[in-house]
Amino acid sequence: MAGANDSSKQAYNQAPARAERGTLGDTAIRIQGVTKSYAGHVAVRDLTLTVPRGSIFGLLGPNGAGKTTTLRMVMDILGPDAGTIEILGRRADRAALDRVGYMPEERGLYPRMVLEEQLVFLAEIKGTPRAEARRRLPAWLERMGLAAWSRRKVIELSKGMQQKAQLVATLLHEPEVLILDEPMSGLDPLGADLVRGVLLEQRGQGKTVVLSSHQMETVERLCDSIGLINRGEKLLEGAIGEVKSRYAKNTVVLSYDGDGSFLAGLPGVLSVSHFGRHVEVRMAEGADAQALLQAAAARLHLSRFEVMEPSLHDIFVAAVAS
Amino acid sequence: MDRLWPVVRREYLERVRSRAFLIGTVAAPLLLAGILLLPAMMMKGQHGGRPLRVAVLDETGSLCDPVAEGLSRQRLDGMPRFAVEKAEGGNAADEAARLKRDVLSGRLDGYLHLPPGALELSAAEYFGRNVSNVADLRLMDQAVEEVMVAHRLAEQGLDPARVKRLTRHLDLKPIRIGASGGEREDRGASAVLSIMLLMMLYTTVIVWGQVVMTSVIEEKTSRVVEVMVSSISSGCLFAGKLLGVGAAGLTQFLLWAGTLAVIGLSAAGASGSLGGVRLPEASPLVLAALVVYFLLGYFFYAALFAGIGSAVNTPQEAQTLVFPVFAPLVVGTLCFPLVLQSPDGTLSTVLSLLPPLTPLLMFLRITVLTPPWWQIGLSVLLTGLAIAAVVWLAARVHRVGILMYGKRPTFPEILHWVRHA
Numbered sequence: 256m257a258g259a260n261d262s263s264k265q266a267y268n269q270a271p272a273r274a275e276r277g278t279l280g281d282t283a284i285r286i287q288g289v290t291k292s293y294a295g296h297v298a299v300r301d302l303t304l305t306v307p308r309g310s311i312f313g314l315l316g317p318n319g320a321g322k323t324t325t326l327r328m329v330m331d332i333l334g335p336d337a338g339t340i341e342i343l344g345r346r347a348d349r350a351a352l353d354r355v356g357y358m359p360e361e362r363g364l365y366p367r368m369v370l371e372e373q374l375v376f377l378a379e380i381k382g383t384p385r386a387e388a389r390r391r392l393p394a395w396l397e398r399m400g401l402a403a404w405s406r407r408k409v410i411e412l413s414k415g416m417q418q419k420a421q422l423v424a425t426l427l428h429e430p431e432v433l434i435l436d437e438p439m440s441g442l443d444p445l446g447a448d449l450v451r452g453v454l455l456e457q458r459g460q461g462k463t464v465v466l467s468s469h470q471m472e473t474v475e476r477l478c479d480s481i482g483l484i485n486r487g488e489k490l491l492e493g494a495i496g497e498v499k500s501r502y503a504k505n506t507v508v509l510s511y512d513g514d515g516s517f518l519a520g521l522p523g524v525l526s527v528s529h530f531g532r533h534v535e536v537r538m539a540e541g542a543d544a545q546a547l548l549q550a551a552a553a554r555l556h557l558s559r560f561e562v563m564e565p566s567l568h569d570i571f572v573a574a575v576a577s
Numbered sequence: 578m579d580r581l582w583p584v585v586r587r588e589y590l591e592r593v594r595s596r597a598f599l600i601g602t603v604a605a606p607l608l609l610a611g612i613l614l615l616p617a618m619m620m621k622g623q624h625g626g627r628p629l630r631v632a633v634l635d636e637t638g639s640l641c642d643p644v645a646e647g648l649s650r651q652r653l654d655g656m657p658r659f660a661v662e663k664a665e666g667g668n669a670a671d672e673a674a675r676l677k678r679d680v681l682s683g684r685l686d687g688y689l690h691l692p693p694g695a696l697e698l699s700a701a702e703y704f705g706r707n708v709s710n711v712a713d714l715r716l717m718d719q720a721v722e723e724v725m726v727a728h729r730l731a732e733q734g735l736d737p738a739r740v741k742r743l744t745r746h747l748d749l750k751p752i753r754i755g756a757s758g759g760e761r762e763d764r765g766a767s768a769v770l771s772i773m774l775l776m777m778l779y780t781t782v783i784v785w786g787q788v789v790m791t792s793v794i795e796e797k798t799s800r801v802v803e804v805m806v807s808s809i810s811s812g813c814l815f816a817g818k819l820l821g822v823g824a825a826g827l828t829q830f831l832l833w834a835g836t837l838a839v840i841g842l843s844a845a846g847a848s849g850s851l852g853g854v855r856l857p858e859a860s861p862l863v864l865a866a867l868v869v870y871f872l873l874g875y876f877f878y879a880a881l882f883a884g885i886g887s888a889v890n891t892p893q894e895a896q897t898l899v900f901p902v903f904a905p906l907v908v909g910t911l912c913f914p915l916v917l918q919s920p921d922g923t924l925s926t927v928l929s930l931l932p933p934l935t936p937l938l939m940f941l942r943i944t945v946l947t948p949p950w951w952q953i954g955l956s957v958l959l960t961g962l963a964i965a966a967v968v969w970l971a972a973r974v975h976r977v978g979i980l981m982y983g984k985r986p987t988f989p990e991i992l993h994w995v996r997h998a
Binding site: 332333357 | 579580583584587591795796799800801802803804805806807808809810980
């Protein structure tokens with residue numbers, strides 16, 4: 256599981272969780288051969304995905320790839336036309352789903368309901384006794400900075416506060432599996448950090464997190480493994496490190512003084528992207544980065560030359576494009 | 578089932594705590610009482626008003642004195658109703674113009690014009706700034722007619738007083754025999770009560786049905802419905818909403834029925850009148866029927882409204898779809914004269930057994946007379962079955978519709994949902 260994302264995780268000190276996950280090593284969600292079509296088009300086609308227990312799993316894909324449809328099928332909001340879905344080792348039924356917390360892409364709370372009553376209610380319909388939900392609530396409200404708003408109606412809360420309230424609604428019944436559709440969208444950086452912290456903490460407690468996103472940076476920093484889908488079909492799946500190792504190190508970053516326009520014409524160079532302080536050169540598979548270094552060094556004053564591991568962004572673009 | 582209860586409780590508390598509920602619960606009985614009592618009270622209040630100042634402008638030459646005297650004799654609650662003055666002789670047109678000025682200046686309320694052929698044509702005219710005072714004008718009409726008739730009788734050599742004695746009006750007292758055998762004079766009050774209660778049923782079924790519909794739409798537009806159906810089945814959500822909102826409606830109804838019962842009791846204590854105003858009787862059977870048929874009507878129509886709410890995105894979109902739901906309610910309400918006229922007739926009986934009409938028409942029949950018990954039982958049974966069918970149908974539309982956004986579905990599309998949900 257070693258990968259480029261390790262450093263960011265160490266900040267949260269998640270070592271015990273990893274050990275635990277290693278010993279459990281079983282499956283939280285198993286999606287097998289699932290197909291779903293709406294009138295006229297296939298949203299998900301013969302999709303098979305496995306989410307390891309105790310990990311953070313990123314479901315990636317461009318808009319309209321079928322992420323939301325897939326998550327809705329896991330939550331039994333939509334029934335698949337074919338295929339099976341297992342949660343925590345059993346066919347997804349109400350009892351299994353009670354152990355799953357779900358945050359839909361379109362956030363939703365009752366606008367005119369008092370915040371704390373609403374959150375207790377939402378935990379209650381997940382099977383948490385009322386008194387228990389009431390007992391747990393203050394700590395969450397405190398942590399999310401919503402304590403002062405507990406008696407307010409949801410409609411009086413700002414958009415960001417509603418987002419955090421939604422996360423509390425997803426967590427208050429203490430689910431073993433969290434399914435979050437685009438959890439970071441619409442959050443400011445502080446809010447996003449808060450959510451990231453909560454998700455890593457949840458994993459630390461042995462919970463499984465599935466999140467969908469098209470923000471590659473989020474996924475890269477947070478997820479242990481990913482599944483990439485496009486047009487309803489799986490393109491690739493696996494632990495991030497493993498997925499990356501499948502893609503060759505074919506990106507080179509350079510910083511230099513002088514006219515670098517000749518770089519694009521060098522043998523083995525597919526494209527050159529200019530950024531503010533550096534350029535990124537994508538090389539053809541099997542091309543020799545050393546040859547590029549020599550050619551560049553001969554004509555430019557180089558201050559940086561680095562062969563990069565492919566970013567998820569690159570992998571995403573490459574996989575979707577191919 | 579353990580998930581149904583929180584949903585029911587949430588729906589119930591959200592409704593009962595709302596301002597609309599408070600206003601509806603308090604305002605409606607006041608409005609009802611107002612409509613029942615106010616006209617009578619206003620009539621009473623008017624009786625104490627000052628007499629009408631009228632002048633008599635006579636062109637027949639013989640009626641002026643008896644008419645003036647007849648008008649002066651008219652009394653309401655022991656008070657003379659008219660302060661009469663006679664127009665001075667002279668040119669009738671000049672005199673009329675002068676009286677008109679007096680009316681406009683406010684010195685007179687109006688004047689009575691007896692044209693030259695008044696006696697032969699049995700015709701007279703009253704000129705006044707206000708001619709909507711129907712009760713006063715009827716008194717005037719009677720007084721003038723009496724004078725004219727007396728005049729004609731005298732001309733024929735008959736004694737007007739004797740003729741009047743011989744041709745006295747019949748006073749037919751309608752006395753209603755209640756279900757328990759009690760007798761009670763009733764001059765249309767119970768028909769008024771029946772219509773009031775019918776309108777109340779009609780209004781509340783629509784109001785609570787619409788509450789269910791807008792609440793389904795709100796769940797859709799606020800997107801909370803997706804959170805809900807990830808936790809509980811859509812059927813549980815649907816049932817919880819119907820039951821919770823229904824319980825709120827029932828609460829309101831029980832409060833109203835209680836108020837009516839208290840008014841009824843206190844009225845009975847004051848020998849059936851409140852400040853001299855006769856109150857119609859609301860028997861326990863009628864009150865019980867009110868609650869039962871409200872519930873039947875509510876569940877039948879609220880389920881339909883909920884189905885519509887789940888198929889659309891906004892209340893505006895719902896407007897075209899609700900029409901077929903409103904139609905039977907409107908038809909039922911319009912049938913009331915027919916049912917009041919012949920509550921036991923074949924047509925009334927058949928109409929009152931049609932489930933969409935039962936809540937209104939069977940209830941109306943119960944208010945005017947007690948239909949056979951088997952008919953009441955049958956109506957409840959049939960409506961219960963119809964409710965089961967409608968709820969089944971609406972729940973299927975709900976299941977598909979709540980997650981559908983975008984274009985409003987057509988009717989065939991909705992039928993497709995029902996078949997494939």
